[in-house]
Amino acid sequence: MEDARRTADGALTRVEQVMRIVRERIASRALAAGARVPSIRTMSEQSGVSKSTVVEAYERLVAEGALVARRGSGFFVAGGAGGAVGERGLAGAQPQPRLDREIDPLWLTRQSLETDARALRPGCGWLPASWLPQDAVRRALRAMARDPRAQLTDYATPLGHPALRQHLSWRLAQHGIGAEPGQIALTDSGSQALDLLCRFLLEPGDTVLVDDPCYFNFQAMLRVHGAKVVGVPYTPNGPDLAAFERALVEHRPRLYVTNSAIHNPTGATLAPAVAHRLLKLAEEHRLTIIEDDIFADFETDPAPRLAAFDGLARVIAIGSFSKTMTAAARCGYIAARADWIEPIVDLKLAVAFGNGDLTADLVHRLLVDGTYRRYLEGLRTRLADAMGDTLRRLAAAGLTVWTRPQAGMLLWARLPDGLDAAQVAREALADGVVLAPGNVFSATRSAGEYLRFNASQCNRPKVYETLQRAMERAAAPSAWERVD
Amino acid sequence: MEDARRTADGALTRVEQVMRIVRERIASRALAAGARVPSIRTMSEQSGVSKSTVVEAYERLVAEGALVARRGSGFFVAGGAGGAVGERGLAGAQPQPRLDREIDPLWLTRQSLETDARALRPGCGWLPASWLPQDAVRRALRAMARDPRAQLTDYATPLGHPALRQHLSWRLAQHGIGAEPGQIALTDSGSQALDLLCRFLLEPGDTVLVDDPCYFNFQAMLRVHGAKVVGVPYTPNGPDLAAFERALVEHRPRLYVTNSAIHNPTGATLAPAVAHRLLKLAEEHRLTIIEDDIFADFETDPAPRLAAFDGLARVIAIGSFSKTMTAAARCGYIAARADWIEPIVDLKLAVAFGNGDLTADLVHRLLVDGTYRRYLEGLRTRLADAMGDTLRRLAAAGLTVWTRPQAGMLLWARLPDGLDAAQVAREALADGVVLAPGNVFSATRSAGEYLRFNASQCNRPKVYETLQRAMERAAAPSAWERVD
Incomplete structure (x- = not known):
């Protein structure tokens, strides 16, 4: 092909x-x-x-x-x-x-980012632009242009926009996470937050635990840092604790990186009992945890946060608004122990000379004017409808959902027996539809029968028609199938 | 103190x-x-x-x-x-x-970034906010808010904003640098551009040549990458070629990082003959060069670019508009060989998931509407006046300028014999004035008698009064002077 x-x-x-x-x-x-x-x-x-x-x-x-x-x-x-x-x-x-292109995280990233806006991207990890609060962004831009006190040309302070950090401190408190504004450092994205923390915490060769499956870019990021990545099976309630403990004993990891509130790619939610036991294990084994809370604002009923249970002792909370507000004006944050923030900010200054203050200001204006809260309420309802619809249509196509997500846009579904998700994705791409095959998310490449779907990107019949056709074609191997 | x-x-x-x-x-x-x-x-x-x-x-x-x-x-x-x-x-x-705080690059960065806007910062490396085109930024924000086609919520494409890359290709051509838009990758800052390139080019332990003195954050950045930094003496025409060649033979460096058009901190300009000889040496020794062109738009008569002479074979050009347009909406770029751009963009995706598209759009609007060109014309005149004034006043205070800059805001001046710039800076800071002592910029700590000044930050009499007093106090050591 x-x-x-x-x-x-x-x-x-x-x-x-x-x-x-x-x-x-x-x-x-x-x-x-x-x-x-x-x-x-x-x-x-x-x-x-x-x-x-x-x-x-x-x-x-x-x-x-x-x-x-x-x-x-x-x-x-x-x-x-x-x-x-x-x-x-x-x-x-x-x-x-060697990785097949179809299960190379960077290849999926490029497909999702490069594909023209009219293409269908049911495997993509973000909302369609039309679902995001574009009018609110326009209003915030106008407000910034009008505000005589707006800081439009200077560098940010080392930690970043003070009012936004104050507001983030309040938002984190809503999830039970106590972080003073001085414990919060802004970044240019959630990715940059993780990158700085990897630089702060890891030496090349260190072992890092991730969920299996996990957000695919965790693997690409950790590879850049020279880390050895070990996947721990994820269950609908959080990581498999017995496997987690075995991995701690066997691999002596330095770090565990996870999304716990709404898990990517599965849409699962961490159960309080699992969170508690996980933190006990982390303490026994002196493990540091990074909890990426990027989907927080999709939640209706907040799930437990490791950072809340732990009080930011060995958990570092990171997040951003790229998934729920705008990915064009990116702004992330790190909330961590006070004594870790200073050296992390030194690193940020050395490698980026601070973060962009204009986008931080824009995000702050959106967060505080009520627009964002009202938009989120509508978004949650719309997503819940889309999720119900997607679950139904995927079942009709013969796929089995792994767990029914409580919130968010992502879901994890298994193909009928014998079908290879990478092959199905290859066939669908030939028809202009970008799927996300399971092994992109699996450090052990053990999710070859799964696909991740994004309910907000699955509302067109062509998604299911193409999926059906791709499954049929994948069941009948073509001449292009590899022979070595 | x-x-x-x-x-x-x-x-x-x-x-x-x-x-x-x-x-x-x-x-x-x-x-x-x-x-x-x-x-x-x-x-x-x-x-x-x-x-x-x-x-x-x-x-x-x-x-x-x-x-x-x-x-x-x-x-x-x-x-x-x-x-x-x-x-x-x-x-x-x-x-x-151990570094004394006063000559620690990160400490100077923090002082400059944290000090309240009313404080005097003659040592700071950027223009006062009031000198920057704030009204133009406001107009661009309003234009973006109005434009129905503005991309306000989605991720950028992997290379970044196509129209801005097209425009940068044209701008680089004005300096004789041939780079197709596909050879240009956007970043969130000039610093991020350098950081990505260090990741792409360096292994820990590699040796990197820098100018002595050089932009202080080059040292902080290279330290993060575990590089061994070797300083080569800089002359008013560029690096000292004999010393450069000796360093190539002795240290076998992987990379040389410089600002060649307007040099930071000295304000010097690279001479064509030096550029030519430097590139011949680079070729003989298989050296890669990163040329940071962040001050390009300050120039009236363009100085030679290494990237232009070399045709982007072994030179990589980077830059941003943080110094001449706005540091609140940061956007940088990398122009490099076509076969290097793809893996560099993969790295960018892995560690940052792309660059911010909204700031790229803002910078593009400012660049193309004529406002920026007119603003730059006024800025150059204003800076030339400020430079003349600063040179005169520093001479009156007993300082000797190292070379008279052809353009830009920076100048490099020597204190009267026997005075230590770190000590003078310490004394001035006690009076709320942030100076930039020479050894912050010197990998060999051999610029202890120099200070960097920024002409745009030197227009208040208090700068010279404080400098004078600090010099007097530094000449009479206090009880706090270190004894070990």
Whole structure:
């Protein structure tokens, strides 16, 4: 399929086509530094060209320095410690196991971000722009333009916008989390919050626990930090505690990263008893926890927060409003122990010279004027309706939901037996529909029969028609199926 | 001075006062992990308490885990590989040499960012808010609020705002730098651009050349990346080429980071012949160069760009508009070889999930509507006047300017013989004036007689009165002067 598209580019010779396929796989991280490229035979079959064409393409890539040939064992992506300057990439010096593009977190990110707004993205992790409070953003922009005291040109203070931190302190208190404004540092996104904390807490080689499945970018982020990622099975009530304890004993992790209030990708909610036991284990094993509360505002009945139970002793709370307010004006936060905030802010100054004050001001105006609260009430109802509808239609298509989410937009569903989610996603993409196959979210690649859906992106019949057709096609393997 | 302030806090016992001094020095990075704390005698003299009080304070800090005692060699800051979770901080596992607060880059950053807007900041690295185009920002905010096609709620595309990248491609072409929009990736700041590139290019332990003196945050940033920083003396025409070549041979650096168009902190401009020879050396030694062009828009007659001479082969151009447009709506960029942009964008997605689209849109509106061009014309004239005035007044105060800047706001001036800039800065700070002592900018700490001034922040007589008084006081050492 993919290769058939390339062939349509008549301007390239066949050798150049194959070279381009390999270069693009390297650029998209489908092939990481040190990874073996497909064999001559496989590439020949996949791309419909002769073996001699593949040989010539590979030889030219070796001459360019993109590949290295190892006698008797094939061709490998160049790079790593011995590679040319500038080719370190995400994987660091260690060769990484090859990921199929379809289950590469970065590839899904790019598909979701690059696909044109008219495309269907039932696998995407955010609300459609039309569901977000665009008019409220316009009003806040006008208010900022009018306000003679608005700070429009200067750098933010080291911790960030004081009034927003004051307000966040109040919001966190609503979830039982006691954090003074001085314990809250603003960031340019929830992602930047996690990145700063990884820099603060981790050394390369440290082990980090994540839920299996978990938000896919946790894995990409942790890979950048050189962490060893260990997945712990997630249940509809939180992590599997027996497995969690075994992982603590066996791997001695430094850190556990989770979304506990509304879990991504499953939509599950942490049960209070599990939260309590988890924190006891964390204390016994001196584990630090980062709790990403990015979906907080989707909740109707607040679920327990680890940060509330723990009192920010070993839990660090992070969040942002990118999912529930706007992802164009991004602003995240870190709430942590007072003695950790100063060195974290030093790190922020060193690597970013602070956070953007204009977006912090915009977010603050939206939060405090009542607009956001009213918008959220409407959004929750709309999402609950969409969720009911999506659950019904997925069941009709033969999928089984893993747990019925109490709130939010995400749900986790299993395909009928024998179907591979990556294959279904590949087929759907050919019809312009972006799905999210389970193994994107699974550190152990054990969710190959699951898909994540976003109820807010599933209201068009074409989603289900395409899904149905993709499932049928995936059940009847095409000529493109890999043979090695 | 500093310690006298602490003593004013009557609520603390003397032991607690000493504990607090040490904790604050650790938090402010004046004392890094592994650093030796002042001896019992020195601390006793500095803080005006008995030696037994210091002993008790240090013992309690050991009990808390903040310090460790080593038999016969004194007390050291805890941390590094054996420290408690979360206390890694900026310095990583390597003990760092102690920096006086006054020459710690992060401390200057915090002073500049935290000081109240009414304070005088002749050492600060940016324009006063009143010099920046606030009305233009207001107009752009209103235009955005009105525009039905404005993208107000969605994530940016992976490279970022297409129209802004198109415009940046055109702007770079004005400086002779050929970069297609697809070779330009947006970031949330110039700092984030450099941070991503350090992640892309560096392994911990790699050596990086910087100018001596250089923009102080380059050092803080490179320290976060675990790089070994080597300073090469800067001349009024660019780096000292003989020293540069020796450093290439001796240290085999991976990277050289510079501002070449208008150099920070000296205000110097790179000469074409030096640029040419520098690039030849870079090629011979396979050196990659990052050229931070953040002051580009201050220039009247464009200086040569390394990126233009080199054609983006081994030079990467970065920049932002935080210094010339607004630091509240930050947006930076990276222009690099096409084959480097994809993995750099993957890194950006992994650690930040893209850049803010609303600020990119705001910056784009300001750049294209003619307002910014007209504003810059007025700004350049105003800065030239301020520069002339500042040069005259500093000369009258007995300082010697290192080179007369062709453009921009920064200048580098030497104190009369025998005066220590850190000491002068300390004295001035006591009077509420933030100076920038030379060693903040010097990797070799060899600029102890220099201060950086910002002409746009030097128009009040109090700047020169305070400077004069601080110089007098620094010439007559106080009882607080360190004895160890």
